[in-house]
Amino acid sequence: xxxxxxxxxxxxxxxxxxxxxxxxxxxxxxxxxxxxxxxxxxxxxxxxxxxxxxxxxxxxxxxxxxxxxxxxxxxxxxxxxxxxxxxxxxxxxxxxxxxxxxxxxxxxxxxxxxxxxxxxxxxxxxxxxxxxxxxxxxxxxxxxxxxxxxxxxxxxxxxxxxxxxxxxxxxxxxxxxxxxxxxxxxxxxxxxxxxxxxxxxxxxxxxxxxxxxxxxxxxxxxxxxxxxxxxxxxxxxxxxxxxxxxxxxxxxxxxxxxxxxxxxxxxxxxxxxxxxxxxxxxxxxxxxxxxxxxxxxxxxxxxxxxxxxxxxxxxxxxxxxxxxxxxxxxxxx
Amino acid sequence: xxxxxxxxxxxxxxxxxxxxxxxxxxxxxxxxxxxxxxxxxxxxxxxxxxxxxxxxxxxxxxxxxxxxxxxxxxxxxxxxxxxxxxxxxxxxxxxxxxxxxxxxxxxxxxxxxxxxxxxxxxxxxxxxxxxxxxxxxxxxxxxxxxxxxxxxxxxxxxxxxxxxxxxxxxxxxxxxxxxxxxxxxxxxxxxxxxxxxxxxxxxxxxxxxxxxxxxxxxxxxxxxxxxxxxxxxxxxxxxxxxxxxxxxxxxxxxxxxxxxxxxxxxxxxxxxxxxxxxxxxxxxxxxxxxxxxxxxxxxxxxxxxxxxxxxxxxxxxxxxxxxxxxxxxxxxx
Amino acid sequence: xxxxxxxxxxxxxxxxxxxxxxxxxxxxxxxxxxxxxxxxxxxxxxxxxxxxxxxxxxxxxxxxxxxxxxxxxxxxxxxxxxxxxxxxxxxxxxxxxxxxxxxxxxxxxxxxxxxxxxxxxxxxxxxxxxxxxxxxxxxxxxxxxxxxxxxxxxxxxxxxxxxxxxxxxxxxxxxxxxxxxxxxxxxxxxxxxxxxxxxxxxxxxxxxxxxxxxxxxxxxxxxxxxxxxxxxxxxxxxxxxxxxxxxxxxxxxxxxxxxxxxxxxxxxxxxxxxxxxxxxxxxxxxxxxxxxxxxxxxxxxxxxxxxxxxxxxxxxxxxxxxxxxxxxxxxxx
Numbered sequence: 001x002x003x004x005x006x007x008x009x010x011x012x013x014x015x016x017x018x019x020x021x022x023x024x025x026x027x028x029x030x031x032x033x034x035x036x037x038x039x040x041x042x043x044x045x046x047x048x049x050x051x052x053x054x055x056x057x058x059x060x061x062x063x064x065x066x067x068x069x070x071x072x073x074x075x076x077x078x079x080x081x082x083x084x085x086x087x088x089x090x091x092x093x094x095x096x097x098x099x100x101x102x103x104x105x106x107x108x109x110x111x112x113x114x115x116x117x118x119x120x121x122x123x124x125x126x127x128x129x130x131x132x133x134x135x136x137x138x139x140x141x142x143x144x145x146x147x148x149x150x151x152x153x154x155x156x157x158x159x160x161x162x163x164x165x166x167x168x169x170x171x172x173x174x175x176x177x178x179x180x181x182x183x184x185x186x187x188x189x190x191x192x193x194x195x196x197x198x199x200x201x202x203x204x205x206x207x208x209x210x211x212x213x214x215x216x217x218x219x220x221x222x223x224x225x226x227x228x229x230x231x232x233x234x235x236x237x238x239x240x241x242x243x244x245x246x247x248x249x250x251x252x253x254x255x256x257x258x259x260x261x262x263x264x265x266x267x268x269x270x271x272x273x274x275x276x277x278x279x280x281x282x283x284x285x286x287x288x289x290x291x292x293x294x295x296x297x298x299x300x301x302x303x304x305x306x307x308x309x310x311x312x313x314x315x316x317x318x319x320x321x322x323x324x325x326x327x328x329x330x331x332x333x
Numbered sequence: 334x335x336x337x338x339x340x341x342x343x344x345x346x347x348x349x350x351x352x353x354x355x356x357x358x359x360x361x362x363x364x365x366x367x368x369x370x371x372x373x374x375x376x377x378x379x380x381x382x383x384x385x386x387x388x389x390x391x392x393x394x395x396x397x398x399x400x401x402x403x404x405x406x407x408x409x410x411x412x413x414x415x416x417x418x419x420x421x422x423x424x425x426x427x428x429x430x431x432x433x434x435x436x437x438x439x440x441x442x443x444x445x446x447x448x449x450x451x452x453x454x455x456x457x458x459x460x461x462x463x464x465x466x467x468x469x470x471x472x473x474x475x476x477x478x479x480x481x482x483x484x485x486x487x488x489x490x491x492x493x494x495x496x497x498x499x500x501x502x503x504x505x506x507x508x509x510x511x512x513x514x515x516x517x518x519x520x521x522x523x524x525x526x527x528x529x530x531x532x533x534x535x536x537x538x539x540x541x542x543x544x545x546x547x548x549x550x551x552x553x554x555x556x557x558x559x560x561x562x563x564x565x566x567x568x569x570x571x572x573x574x575x576x577x578x579x580x581x582x583x584x585x586x587x588x589x590x591x592x593x594x595x596x597x598x599x600x601x602x603x604x605x606x607x608x609x610x611x612x613x614x615x616x617x618x619x620x621x622x623x624x625x626x627x628x629x630x631x632x633x634x635x636x637x638x639x640x641x642x643x644x645x646x647x648x649x650x651x652x653x654x655x656x657x658x659x660x661x662x663x664x665x666x
Numbered sequence: 667x668x669x670x671x672x673x674x675x676x677x678x679x680x681x682x683x684x685x686x687x688x689x690x691x692x693x694x695x696x697x698x699x700x701x702x703x704x705x706x707x708x709x710x711x712x713x714x715x716x717x718x719x720x721x722x723x724x725x726x727x728x729x730x731x732x733x734x735x736x737x738x739x740x741x742x743x744x745x746x747x748x749x750x751x752x753x754x755x756x757x758x759x760x761x762x763x764x765x766x767x768x769x770x771x772x773x774x775x776x777x778x779x780x781x782x783x784x785x786x787x788x789x790x791x792x793x794x795x796x797x798x799x800x801x802x803x804x805x806x807x808x809x810x811x812x813x814x815x816x817x818x819x820x821x822x823x824x825x826x827x828x829x830x831x832x833x834x835x836x837x838x839x840x841x842x843x844x845x846x847x848x849x850x851x852x853x854x855x856x857x858x859x860x861x862x863x864x865x866x867x868x869x870x871x872x873x874x875x876x877x878x879x880x881x882x883x884x885x886x887x888x889x890x891x892x893x894x895x896x897x898x899x900x901x902x903x904x905x906x907x908x909x910x911x912x913x914x915x916x917x918x919x920x921x922x923x924x925x926x927x928x929x930x931x932x933x934x935x936x937x938x939x940x941x942x943x944x945x946x947x948x949x950x951x952x953x954x955x956x957x958x959x960x961x962x963x964x965x966x967x968x969x970x971x972x973x974x975x976x977x978x979x980x981x982x983x984x985x986x987x988x989x990x991x992x993x994x995x996x997x998x999x
Contacts, residue, residue, distance in 0.1 A: 086838035089848035109457040124775040124793045127457045127475040142793040142811045145475045145493040159832040160811040166492040166530035169551040172419035182422035197832035197866040200530040200552040218835040219866040220888045222553045222570040237888040238906040240571040256924045258589045274942045276607045289626035292636045293955035301643040303958045310967040442790040460790045460808040478826040499825040499863035502884040505752035515755035533863040533885040555886045555903040573904040591922045609940045622959035625969045634976040
């Protein structure tokens with residue numbers, strides 16, 4: 001199934017150069033593997049050498065690339081090629097898959113007290129518990145659980161296997177065993193939030209767990225009870241955020257990162273993947289704690305040395321003192 | 334919906350001071366955010382300065398805080414305020430949500446040979462396979478899979494998405510490919526065990542995977558085949574425990590920790606979050622292996638240095654020898 | 667339910683010594699816990715001292731162990747005891763559980779446009795979306811989601827909770843928010859692939875995510891969009907592989923390892939568990955990046971020192987220079 005380039009321009013705007021609106025577009029494709037019939041894009045000037053070589057029918061480019069792109073063939077010039085490309089994928093999907101689904105799939109189990117907006121979608125084998133609320137245009141793909149009294153805003157996407165509102169992990173120690181602390185809070189999710197497959201967001205212990213507008217969370221992420229995630233923060237896969245951590249807005253948390261509980265992370269903070277955050281980060285910045293990878297043989301030597309690292313420091317200190325004493329006594333001579 | 338303070342005292346005991354049984358309680362709330370109508374608690378003396386400032390209708394405190402608390406207003410004095418608070422949340426939940434669910438939801442798929450206690454609950458869209466057994470008072474929330482011949486004891490809670498009894502990860506290498514080792518063991522889970530959302534416990538290869546009484550496991554945890562977890566151990570989210578590891582009783586495993594296979598961890602061991610356990614820990618203790626977080630620029634320098642750490646040690650050794658030789662020759666002068 | 671040893675030999679071959687075909691086998695069991703009626707195996711010569719002590723009815727051994735094993739009692743001699751054992755578990759399972767299931771469970775939600783081979787199995791409460799394809803002999807255990815247009819080859823096993831074909835994590839930044847990049851690619855999975863419980867494999871952004879023949883993936887693994895995994899690679903639990911990473915064939919990725927996006931890993935590479943791969947590995951080898959575990963008190967000192975590691979290096983450099991200068995001036999005397 002193909003579309004005409006003119007249809008894309010009519011829908012998304014942009015300036016067409018070096019080609020015609022009647023060009024047939026069969027696919028949207030990455031620049032380095034694009035061929036005839038493909039619409040592609042160049043957003044990072046680092047890849048400009050791929051432009052000349054590309055067989056794409058049309059390439060989306062920034063104004064700075066105008067001449068270079070036009071020399072090659074058809075191009076769409078737009079201020080933000082990457083955002084244009086993103087909107088093109090959305091338009092493409094609607095053309096090919098039709099309008100977004102709405103309504104409640106017959107196999108879903110939705111409690112009679114739950115409030116599901118008429119434009120929302122609850123997919124196959126989802127569970128929506130009592131008094132849960134789902135806003136306009138929100139989609140629960142297949143096999144999502146939305147727990148009791150939890151709320152999801154508008155235009156959200158919850159991917160398969162997501163669990164919103166399971167109990168937070170709270171127990172009081174007593175005589176060598178653990179007494180369950182019933183989790184009486186809820187989960188409240190804002191608008192335009194996307195949550196990846198099999199990710200879990202626990203309900204709060206007493207207050208609520210809160211995810212603000214525009215947050216994007218990848219697959220298999222664990223969000224513990226009473227976490228608060230600020231607007232437009234992105235969190236990559238396998239990450240864990242412990243109880244009552246407060247993550248700012250516009251943060252970027254790398255994959256498999258972990259954040260201890262009861263911390264505060266400043267707006268706009270960037271955390272590298274697999275890094276462990278053990279203290280609050282009141283100052284936005286770019287923070288990393290990745291163990292370097294080495295050939296195993298090298299690693300074994302370095303890891304063994306690491307275990308005596310502060311001993312090494314003491315030895316250096318002693319060497320410095322010895323040398324200083326030597327020099328003093330030499331000077332004293 | 335409110336309750337009277339007297340109802341709580343009647344149910345849970347404790348000594349009421351500085352206030353009346355007719356006080357209306359609307360909520361259980363954390364001390365620092367509590368207001369009129371809230372029941373709160375103070376278990377950690379570190380937060381005692383929050384006590385005087387709190388607007389809570391009533392605060393649960395230890396005997397040592399008796400005067401301080403009474404001066405502020407109504408308080409319940411009890412030996413273990415945190416445990417009292419935990420029981421209060423349980424009582425609260427029953428008041429508001431009613432008695433625990435029981436029975437098998439119409440949408441669950443339960444094999445005819447499975448044995449489900451009449452007081453147990455199998456929630457929406459769960460799967461209970463052949464010859465599985467579920468004890469009294471145990472709850473499978475929505476979308477749990479309990480595999481063939483696996484057993485869950487009494488009063489357990491399995492949260493949504495839990496998978497008990499998938500095949501362990503066992504393959505024999507043969508001619509560049511892998512031959513599946515069918516996993517013929519089961520999973521046996523004791524009483525009073527709680528297992529978090531989307532956590533997986535694999536069946537044993539030949540013998541069983543065993544989780545003893547009172548174990549609490551958080552979300553997205555991976556328990557491999559033939560692991561044995563001792564009673565009352567708690568395991569936080571995203572943790573992975575490899576095959577045939579034997580974890581003692583009363584251990585505390587931090588989030589995103591990992592434990593290699595075929596190890597033994599002593600009773601009462603505490604493992605910090607994100608730590609990797611590569612050897613048996615026969616002695617109980619508090620073990621840590623967290624990579625320190627730094628600003629990325631600092632990290633880059635330190636990580637690069639780390640890769641030559643044992644070379645640095647050799648250089649220190651050489652310096653020490655040179656200095657020792659110098660001093661010896663000086664002394665020899 | 668027991669079988670006769672002769673039945674196993676008839677099915678799997680091997681040379682029987684020191685015992686009779688009429689021996690009753692009740693169980694397959696590990697050598698160190700085997701007893702009367704058990705079939706066991708010895709594949710690693712390191713455990714040969716367990717052989718003499720074993721009560722097993724029959725032990726599978728390699729030719730080198732022939733005399734030792736026969737002296738003890740019945741044994742099956744075969745070139746690869748571990749592979750023989752694996753095939754014995756498969757045979758055992760068929761004897762006890764019957765032939766593999768086939769067909770579509772009544773509770774599964776399978777789109778009318780999906781193509782499911784008649785010998786495949788789609789278990790309870792699975793979701794198979796439009797235009798998905800499932801090959802001969804493939805089994806989707808309970809509660810699996812196979813997304814739109816995704817393909818799974820022959821003889822694969824997808825364990826409960828697996829999500830194939832959720833959207834990859836792709837967003838274009840725009841004015842402080844994120845625009846969704848619709849994920850238009852698919853997931854294509856080869857033959858003889860096994861995927862563990864609650865593991866996620868995202869669909870490609872434009873091109874496809876590809877998992878080649880014979881790959882084995884454990885539980886709770888995250889495979890991001892456009893990843894390519896070569897044939898017969900094994901990936902242990904909790905691992906994360908970021909977008910567009912290209913993993914070679916015959917690799918072994920340890921549990922909770924992480925691999926950054928857009929990297930290439932050579933065929934036959936071995937990555938230790940919990941290691942983070944931040945660069946391409948064009949040369950096959952054995953790579954490790956594990957933070958050493960220590961008692962917390964030791965760790966605190968070493969971690970604090972680590973934060974100044976490059977400062978220590980500078981101090982060593984300075985010591986070396988000072989000493990060299992000293993010696994030069996001494997020599998100059």
